[in-house]
Amino acid sequence: MGVKKFIDSVIEFLNLDSFKMLSKKKSIKNLLRQLRNRRAKIYRKLKENADNSKKKKELLEELEIIAIQIKKGKKILDDLDA
Amino acid sequence: MFKKIFLPTILTVVAYGFWISPDFKAISAGVAIFLFGMLSLEEGFKMFSGGMLENILKKSTSNLYKSIAFGTITTTFMQSSSLVSILTISFLSAGLIGLSQGIGIIFGANIGTTTGAWLVAGFGLKVDIQVYAMPMIVFGIILIFQKTKSLKGIGYILAGLGFLFLGIHYMKEGFEAFKNNIDLANFAISGYKGLFIFTGIGIFATVVMQSSHATLVLIITALAAGQITYENALALAIGANIGTTITAIIGSIGSNIQGKRLAGAHLIFNAVTGFIAIIFIYQLVYIVDFISTLVAIEKDDYALKLAVFHTIFNLIGVIVMLPLVNKLVSFLEKILKDKDLQAEEEFVTPNFLNESVLEFPSTSISAITNETLHLYDNAFDIIANALNIKTADITSSMDLKDVTAKPYGKRPLNIDNLYNHKIKNLYGEILDFSTKAQAHMPPQYIEKLYKLKLANRNIVEAVKNMKHLQKNLLKYSNSTNIHIKNQYNSIRKDLAELLRDVNSIAKTDKEDETILLLSKAKIHAQKYDITANGILDNLIREHFITNEMATSLMNDSTYAYNIRKSLIAMSEILFIDDNNDAKEMHQDMVINEDDIQHILEKKGA
Structure with a gap:
């Protein structure tokens, strides 16, 4: 038996694939939490900078990016769950 | 230490002078008003720099003789060789003129400054200039409060001239009154000993006042009042000429090596001229007498004779030094070596590539990653410098508008040289190490290694594109065509913003921030890219830029776009948490x- 085959069989026997999956899911969930926190912070900043159009524009752009990233993150999470 | 005691000493001496003599007060007030006038005059001329002055400078300094003429004329108009030398240093630092042209302007400024002596001796002492001073100050001050920049500039110039005249008037009055109490002529020292002592006093007075003009006016008024002897006045004038180089020396402290060389040239020129004047002082006095007789200057009109002397000895200095300009340039380049250039000549060697780790794939990958970061640091510096922005300004929180608003200057960076010494060599070493490491790597490491190689290539590509971009960036960032100038400065700002983002990505350990910034x-x-294309179309359609400019801008926008693409691609490989x-x-x-398309469509870009 080759080394690779041996490692694969150990992974299968110990069910380490799901462990790897769990770790990835945890990582994505963590990232999504950070993104949501950032989104909340941006909303607060938007209120503070209501009169500053330049800053407002920047913050709105960040919000759009974060919205896309959260959407992508959720999709990745769904795929991992499926 | 000297700096600490200098100011209190001067203040104490002046205060003591006020206490013992009210006439000294009048003379000092005259000098102070005169200096204030000069400051105001400088301020006025600065208002006109930034356009007209630069245009004239570029056209008028294409060769050494034109530079001399330019220096003479501008100093005659501005009545400040210091301002002209400071401006020359700034233009030299900006790479608009070469060192020999700069030296030419300084030579010219030395001739131009002699007109000040003529004005004071011929006009200031014979006419009641206070009559002109008052209206000039009043009109000047009214104009200073106007919002229009040009009117403000004229206001400063008028007020400046008014204060100059008023200062001369006070000095004149002070010396006249002083004469009745103390006769400074009693302290006159004859022969070479006196010559050297009074030259030293002239140097000292000019260093303190930062103006040879002020010293010269002081000398002429004192001479006219009979407070100093003609011989000592000549020595003081020589000293003033040497002392005036202090302004250029101070001005060059913040400048690059070219500015320092110019200040060195100024000092050498004025010191040599002064030395010649001291050695041949009796022959010069004879020539002055001869010329004075020719132009009908009265025998006892020592003030005008001093003006003649001042002109002649500066002219002789220029004539003697003119054939030596190239040698002077070589000498200064040899003595004042460019530290940046020296650093550019050194080959950068790898910091992390150690062949003993080649057999350990994970350690090899770490070594290559660290070396790639080293390569990125070098590239960051080169790109920032090529944009003529300090690396520290990019990594600071300073508004990028302010960072890039600083005029494009500095000696053009030799990117070819830097590329060979700081990028190519290191890149070669990384590739060599990677190839050797690859032989020991199992498949799961190969992809990572491939990506790292890609990141290295992206860094190299970014520097290469910067090299192409830099040529026109230097040319058009100082263009008189405001449209092309704005476009190139916009490229600078945009790339500076990208460098700042990449730096933040490299520094942060927050995953969400990395992804957001990327x-x-x-x-x-x-x-x-979209906006630049739109603007370019408009500029061509409206004939705001020439065909040559349009082609350059089109190519350079592509280079800038490639730099952005390369740096972003590199960041995606290098800075997304590897251990995740x-x-x-x-x-x-x-x-x-x-x-991206979706977001931009929403924004209507």
């Missing part, structure tokens, strides 16, 4: 082309 950088790169299990997924979360 996404932003991608959007901005695309947005800039979900690294690939994080890369998937950075927005793609479709997302």
Whole structure:
């Protein structure tokens, strides 16, 4: 038996694939939490900078990016769950 | 130490002078008003720099003789060789003129400054200039309060001239009154001993007042009042000429090596001229007498004779030094070596590539990653410098508008040289090490290694594109055509913003921030490309730029776009947390082309 085959069989026997999956899911969930926190912070900043159009524009752009990233993150999470 | 005691000593001496003599007060007030006038005059001329002055400078300094004429004329008009020398240093630092042209302007400024002596001796002492001073100050001050920049500039110039005249008037009055109490002529020292002592006093007085003009006016008024002897006045004038170089020396402290060389040239020129004048003082006095007789200057009109002397000895200095300009340039380049250039000549060697780790794939990957970061640091410095922005300004929180608003200057960076010494060599070493390491790597490391190689290539590509871009960036960032100038400064600002984002990505340990900044950088790169194309079309359609400019801008926008693309691609490889299990997924979360298109369409870019 080759080394690779041996490692694969150990992974299968110990069910380490799901462990790897769990770790990835945890990582994505963590990232999504950070993104949501950032989104909340941006909303607060938007209120503070209501009169500053330049800053407002920047913050709105960040919000759009974060919205896309959260959407992508959720999709990745769904795929991992499926 | 000297700096600490200098000011209190001067203040104490002046205060003591006020206490013992009211006439000294009048003379000092005259000098102070005169100096204030000069400051105001300088301020006025600065208002006109930034356009007209630069245009004239560029056209008028194409060769050494034109430079001398330019220096003479501008100093005659501005009545400040210091201002002309400071401006010359700034233009030299900006790479607009060469060192020999700069030296030419300084030579000219030395001739131009002699007109001040003529004005004071011929006009200031014979006419009641106070009559002209008052209205000039009043009109000047009214204009200073106007909002229009040109009117403000004229106001400063008028007020400046008014204060100069008023200062001369006070000095004149002070010396006249002083004469009745103390006769300074009693302290006159004859022969070479006196010559050297009074030259030293002249140097000292000019260093303190930072103006040879002020010293000269003081000398002429004192001479006219009979307070100093003619011989000592000549020595004082020689000293003033040497002392005036202090302004250029101070001005060059903040400048680059070219500015320092010019200040050195100024000092050498004035010191040599002064030395010649001292050695041949009796022959010069004879020539002055001869010329004075020719132009009908009265025998006892020592003030005008001093003006003649001042002109002649500066002219002789120029004539003697003119054939030696090239040698002077070589000498200064040899003595004042460019530290940046020396650093550019040194080959950068790898910091992390150690062949003993080649057999350990994970350690090899770490070594290559660290060396790639080293390569990136070098590239960052080169690109920032080529944009003529300090690396520290990019990594600071300073507004980028202010960072890039500083005029494009400095000696053009030799990117070819830097590329060979700081990039190519290191890149070669990384590739060599990677090839050797690859032989010991199992398949799961190969992809990582491939990506690192890609990141290295991106860094090299970014520097190469910067090399192409730099040529026109230097040319057009100082263009008189405001449209092309704005476009190139916009490229600078945009790339500076990208460098700042990349630096933040490199520094942060927050995953969400990394992804957000990378996404932003991608959007901005695309947005800039679209906007730049739109602006370019408009500039061509409206004939705001020439065909040559349009071609350059089109090519350079592509180079700038490639730099952005390369740096973003490198960041995606290097700065997304490598130890994270979900690294690939994080890369998937950075927005793609479709997302960018979606966001830009929404914005209507």
